[in-house]
Amino acid sequence: MIKKYLLAPGPTPVPESVLLAMAQPIFHHRTPQFEALFAETAKSLQGLFKTAQDVLILASSGTGAMEASVVNTTSPGDRVLVVNGGKFGERWGKIAAAYGLVVDEIKVEWGTAVDPAAIAKVLKAHPDTKLVLMQGSETSTTVLHPVAEVARITRETGTLLVVDGITAVGVLDLPMDELGIDVLLTGSQKALMLPPGLAFVALSEKAWKAVGASKQPRFYLDLKRERDNQQKHTTAWTPAISLIFGLHEALRLMFAEGLDNVFARHDRLARATRAGAEALGLTLVAPTAPSPATTGIYLPAGVPGKLVGYLRDQVGITFAGGQDQLKGRICRVAHLGYIGSFDIVTAMAALEMGLAKFGARLQLGKGVGAAQQILLEGMPAAPAA
Numbered sequence: 002m003i004k005k006y007l008l009a010p011g012p013t014p015v016p017e018s019v020l021l022a023m024a025q026p027i028f029h030h031r032t033p034q035f036e037a038l039f040a041e042t043a044k045s046l047q048g049l050f051k052t053a054q055d056v057l058i059l060a061s062s063g064t065g066a067m068e069a070s071v072v073n074t075t076s077p078g079d080r081v082l083v084v085n086g087g088k089f090g091e092r093w094g095k096i097a098a099a100y101g102l103v104v105d106e107i108k109v110e111w112g113t114a115v116d117p118a119a120i121a122k123v124l125k126a127h128p129d130t131k132l133v134l135m136q137g138s139e140t141s142t143t144v145l146h147p148v149a150e151v152a153r154i155t156r157e158t159g160t161l162l163v164v165d166g167i168t169a170v171g172v173l174d175l176p177m178d179e180l181g182i183d184v185l186l187t188g189s190q191k192a193l194m195l196p197p198g199l200a201f202v203a204l205s206e207k208a209w210k211a212v213g214a215s216k217q218p219r220f221y222l223d224l225k226r227e228r229d230n231q232q233k234h235t236t237a238w239t240p241a242i243s244l245i246f247g248l249h250e251a252l253r254l255m256f257a258e259g260l261d262n263v264f265a266r267h268d269r270l271a272r273a274t275r276a277g278a279e280a281l282g283l284t285l286v287a288p289t290a291p292s293p294a295t296t297g298i299y300l301p302a303g304v305p306g307k308l309v310g311y312l313r314d315q316v317g318i319t320f321a322g323g324q325d326q327l328k329g330r331i332c333r334v335a336h337l338g339y340i341g342s343f344d345i346v347t348a349m350a351a352l353e354m355g356l357a358k359f360g361a362r363l364q365l366g367k368g369v370g371a372a373q374q375i376l377l378e379g380m381p382a383a384p385a386a
Contacts, residue, residue, distance in 0.1 A: 003317040008348050010140050010168055010295040010321055012190040012197055013338035015247070019194055022250035023243045030242055036234035038249055043231065045252035049260070050185055050203050051176035057227050058248075059200040060241045063167040063188030066200035068096050069222040070163050070184045074208055075131055076216035077101035082123050082160075084115045084135035087142040088324050089165060093134035100217055105130070111142045111327065112297070114290035117150040130160045131211070137169030141324050143297035143333060144287040145169075149180050156181035161208050167191055168294035170201075171255065172267045172337050183208040189244060191294070192267075194251045194339045199244050266379065267293045270336035270345050273375040277349040278334075280371035281356075281363050286331055294337040295321070298352075299330060304359045306330060311355060318351040342376040 007014050028034055039058075046056035059065055071093075075081065081102050083094040086109030097104045105123055109115045115135065124130055133155055137148050148164055155162040161183040169175055170185065171192030177185045182205070189199035204212065204224065212225055221238065230237040255263055271293040275285060278298045286297030300308060306329025309322040321333040334348050349368045356363060 003315075005317040005319070006344065006347055006351075007319050008335050008340070008344060009319050010191070010333060010335040010337065011188070013192075013194060013335060014340065015196060016194055016251070016254060016339045018254065019247045019250045023196075023247040025246060027242050030240050031235065035242070039231075039236075039240075039245065040234040042245060042249045042252065043234070045249075045256065046201060047203075048256065049171060049252065050201075051174075052178045052185075052203050054177070054203045054205060055228050055231060056201050056203040057224060057231055058236065058240070058245065059202065059222075059227070060198065060236075060238065060244075061200045061222075062197060063165070063186065063200050064092065065222065066186035066188070066202040067092065067165055069202060069219075069224055070186060071096050071102070071132070071134070072100055072217045072219045072222055073215055073224045074161060074163070074184065074204075074211040075100065075102055076214070078103065079131040080105065080127055080129055081132040081134055082107065082120065082127075082130050084109060084120070084133070084146065086113070086115060086144060086146070087111060087136070087139040089136050089139055089141060089167070093165070097132075097134065102131075112144060112286045112288075114144050114146050114287075115151070117147055117154060120151055121154045124154065124158060124160055128158070132161050132163050134163050135165070137164050137166040137175060138172065138292040138294045140168045140292075140295065141327070142287060143292050143295050145173075145290050145292040147290075148175065148182065152181045155183070161205075161211060168292065168337060171263065172292075172294045174260070174264050177203060177205075181205075189248065192337045193248065194254070195244060195247050198241050199248060266341075267337060269375060269379050270340060270342070271296060273342075273345050273372040274334050274336055274348065276375055277345075277368035277372035278352075281353065281368040286327070295333050295335040297323075297327075297331050297333050300332065301356065301361050304356060304361050308332065308355050308359055311358070312351055316351060316355065318348065318355075320348075320352075342379055345372055345376060
């Protein structure tokens, strides 16, 4: 028997109570019963985003929310600035180009965070820039970008800051209103502990004004139409009913744990993973700006990229590999959502044993022990004798 562990940065494990919530019989979505559940869920999302604005629930992947953010706030020919430091930053540029926007790009070396001064320089040269499009956490490179610092720049301008928080929301404190983020979005299959299929997006008042002026064509992803309906506790189109049942329960779990505790848990698991990797002499992909959502680790010389597939198919441990120039060179160990201390112990043990099977010279248990030293912080105090 092989027991399976899902430790990739999306989809992530789903708690048992969330699975049960999604398994309950479906009731019709144009009913008072669904409206009551929807209203409670939407209010919890506002608490997670820390915003007074509506957090819209879309039946789509996170990319749907990315596209909606662009198409609802621009007109053809508008200028936008894309922070391209990975596969998902690259995606912003592709979406913007598809809608006839003028795209300026800051290319950031994979594994490093964007310099806010570089953004300020572009905005000074092009004050007509409509959007700054960036990731909070760039999943492909495991980098955390300085959203708060960038927001301090954009909120003093007419430019909107649009943040893909798909592996940031629910992982770290990202208070939308306090920071001055104009559009914040995420997806269901990351820290929200659900299967893929839902996306969430919130817009500031400044962004809603841009929606009113936008001349882009849109239909399904019309956020004004969606907001008009969701303010009545329903949706413009048929919702993913079972996923919303699960979302209601997942948010209940998060608030029962307490958001500060959720953020502290993610930070602790991330530090433990990095400590374990470094204790084994491995190099981190993002040593100076690591994301608390997932840790990228370079494979040692001589260890092939098929290690990731071997651990998945032969051992039952699913990590993620690298993309583009990092393909075959790294593994990514996730620690977001429904993941706890002993998942990290398992992850480090599997990594050590897998590396040893491929001939790497290392001391078994050294990475696990380093991780355990940090994970001890999260264990309850022992009872008095």
